[in-house]
Amino acid sequence: MTLQGLLETVNAAEDEIVQFLRDLIDIPTVNSGVMPTGDELPLCRYLQKRLADEGIESSILPSAENRANLVTRLHGSAGRPRLLYMAHSDVVPVEDEQEWTYPPFASTVADGRVWGRGAADMKGMLAAEAMAMIILKRAGVELQGDLIFAAGADEETGGEYGFGWLAQHAPQSIAADFAVNEGGGAPIVTDQGLVYLISVGEKGRLEARISLQGRSGHAAAPWRSENVLFKLGQIIGRLDGYQPELDVSHPLLEQLPGLLGRSSEPITTENIDALADEAKALNPVLSSVLRGVSRMTIVPTMCSGGVKSNSIPGACTLVCDIRTLPHQDEAYVRRELEEILEGIDGVSYELVYTAVPSTSPYDTDFVAALRRAGQTVLDRDDLVWLPGLTTGFTDSRLVRPLGIEAYGFCPDPPVDPDFPSGVHGVNESVLIEALLLKTRFLVALAWEALG
Numbered sequence: 001m002t003l004q005g006l007l008e009t010v011n012a013a014e015d016e017i018v019q020f021l022r023d024l025i026d027i028p029t030v031n032s033g034v035m036p037t038g039d040e041l042p043l044c045r046y047l048q049k050r051l052a053d054e055g056i057e058s059s060i061l062p063s064a065e066n067r068a069n070l071v072t073r074l075h076g077s078a079g080r081p082r083l084l085y086m087a088h089s090d091v092v093p094v095e096d097e098q099e100w101t102y103p104p105f106a107s108t109v110a111d112g113r114v115w116g117r118g119a120a121d122m123k124g125m126l127a128a129e130a131m132a133m134i135i136l137k138r139a140g141v142e143l144q145g146d147l148i149f150a151a152g153a154d155e156e157t158g159g160e161y162g163f164g165w166l167a168q169h170a171p172q173s174i175a176a177d178f179a180v181n182e183g184g185g186a187p188i189v190t191d192q193g194l195v196y197l198i199s200v201g202e203k204g205r206l207e208a209r210i211s212l213q214g215r216s217g218h219a220a221a222p223w224r225s226e227n228v229l230f231k232l233g234q235i236i237g238r239l240d241g242y243q244p245e246l247d248v249s250h251p252l253l254e255q256l257p258g259l260l261g262r263s264s265e266p267i268t269t270e271n272i273d274a275l276a277d278e279a280k281a282l283n284p285v286l287s288s289v290l291r292g293v294s295r296m297t298i299v300p301t302m303c304s305g306g307v308k309s310n311s312i313p314g315a316c317t318l319v320c321d322i323r324t325l326p327h328q329d330e331a332y333v334r335r336e337l338e339e340i341l342e343g344i345d346g347v348s349y350e351l352v353y354t355a356v357p358s359t360s361p362y363d364t365d366f367v368a369a370l371r372r373a374g375q376t377v378l379d380r381d382d383l384v385w386l387p388g389l390t391t392g393f394t395d396s397r398l399v400r401p402l403g404i405e406a407y408g409f410c411p412d413p414p415v416d417p418d419f420p421s422g423v424h425g426v427n428e429s430v431l432i433e434a435l436l437l438k439t440r441f442l443v444a445l446a447w448e449a450l451g
Contacts, residue, residue: 001139003447007377009135010440017439018114018432020050021127022107024089025116031090033157036065040089040153044070047130047151054134061170063153063161070151071166071173074133076143076450081366083449084148084176084404085133085442086395087126088155088162091118092424099426113429120421122182124430125410125438126151132442144451150174155395158354163395167402176404178366180445183390183408185438188285190259194380197252197289197388198367199408201359204324205393206351208298208337209317210235212305213346216314225312228305231344232316236300238340239320244295247325248272251362251387252293259286259384269294292391297323298336323391326357355393360405362387366449367407373444374411377437410438 001009010017027043044060047070051058058072070089094104094117102108107116114124133149150173152162159165166174184199212232217225246269253267267275272294280287298320305316322333330351341347361367371385388408396406412434422428 001141003376003444006135006139006141006443006447007440009139010131010436010443013131013135014432014436017127017131017435018109020131021114021119021124021430021435022109022116024123024127025107025114025118026105028105029090029118030093031154031156032093038064038067038090038153038161040151041066041068043089044068044151051130051134054137056133056137059173061166061173063165063169067153067161069153069162069166071148071170072133073146073148074137074143076145076147078144079146081145081178081450082148082176083145083446084150084174084179084399085129086163086179086181086399086406087122087129087149087151088153088159088182088395089123089126089151090153090156090162091121091123092156101427104428109432112433113431114435115427115429117428119428119430121423121428124435125182128410128435128438128442131439132446135439135443136446141447143446145449146176147446147450148174148176152395159395159398163398167398171402174399174404175402176399178449179396179399179404179406180370180410180442181394181396181406181408182410183392183394183396184388185409185411186285187412187414188283188289189414190283190286190384192259193382193384194378194414195259195286195384195386196374196409196411197386198362198370199388199390200362201326202355202357202390202393202397202408203292203326204322204328204353204357205355206322206324206333206353208320208322208333208349208351210320210341210347210349212316212318214312214314214316217312219310219312222312226314227312228314228316228346231347232303232305232318234344235318235341235347239298239300242298242340244297244336246272246294247327248294250293250389252289252389255386256286256290289388293325293389296325296328296333296336297321298340324357326359326389328357355397358397358400360400360407364405366405369448370407370409370445373441373448374409376444376448377440378411411441413437
């Protein structure tokens with residue numbers, strides 16, 4: 001069968017692919033972050049049976065009670081190279097189901113979309129990966145290298161029971177040369193072409209837990225106490241005025257000036273914020289990219305203190321979210337924090353890592369194969385491919401230490417780009433057209449990368 005014939009097979013399987021995703025959404029795999037939680041085992045059992053019906057054997061690897069990962073592979077004639085399709089099966093909680101137009105855990109098809117928690121993050125891509133493998137198997141495509149599919153648990157809380165567990169306890173099950181995962185593929189429309197960012201890495205993520213000490217007392221006599229909330233106000237003010245060190249070394253920034261209509265003006269630390277401001281009105285996604293790849297961020301996100309309205313609090317805690325660039329280590333973060341906190345008495349802090357920054361090379365044969373697959377399924381003559389950096393974290397960071405070159409990319413179509421998909425929020429959904437495009441891309445990627 002030709003590649004074009006395979007892609008037509010994907011289109012013909014639209015109803016099956018949509019139902020596959022609906023089945024996944026209807027299995028709640030809510031990860032609150034506090035054990036026991038997740039409940040990914042029932043979904044793994046569903047996947048195992050679904051794959052077995054197609055003659056594809058898989059293994060369920062439990063990592064805790066009712067938590068599990070599923071791994072399977074199609075063996076190529078030579079076994080190499082090995083391509084890993086990555087997905088996570090857990091989803092974030094729903095805060096208030098009454099706010100949803102459609103039930104979050106009873107999937108609905110309406111307005112050309114599949115609605116439900118996990119539709120966009122990331123059961124849609126999970127369904128596309130599994131269906132791509134099924135379609136290749138049905139067609140009897142003879143690959144040269146192995147195609148591996150892994151559905152991991154626990155990504156939403158850091159991956160300890162998912163790809164982190166697999167990397168530590170069963171690394172051979174996911175051993176691969178290359179991997180494709182979430183983290184890239186949203187189109188950016190410019191006057192010079194349709195831009196797709198292939199995420200080659202991601203920022204690190206830490207929490208700074210800042211403890212403040214004062215002296216409690218009665219609110220009627222504030223002069224007899226040391227109100228810790230005034231210290232909190234000082235720190236919040238300093239964070240609001242924090243000017244991070246700018247860095248324009250990411251390769252993405254070498255090619256962006258042309259897309260901004262400034263081909264003769266390189267992006268520098270002096271002009272990057274002005275360019276981001278200028279781009280904001282016309283292209284808010286591109287504006288956000290400019291800022292995200294060029295600096296560390298320290299953002300206050302939670303605070304707690306006080307026990308009663310007429311009592312002056314003597315202690316308070318402030319939590320900050322920190323996102324670091326790939327070359328910024330813990331010593332760098334500490335220097336920045338200590339400068340922010342300098343001169344404020346009774347303040348201490350601790351750093352807690354969620355994710356370390358990581359990166360993979362861009363100029364490789366696999367990335368070239370990825371671009372060819374994207375070109376085939378998007379079928380446009382104005383595509384621009386650029387290396388990107390994911391500002392959040394994904395499971396890719398957990399497999400790179402195994403020697404796997406991992407990339408965040410699965411394309412979305414250039415339609416309704418401003419539609420609120422509800423990722424981690426209300427009314428999460430995925431466009432059916434996007435679901436089919438992702439499946440076609442993953443079929444084409446296996447064809448291009450594995451021969």
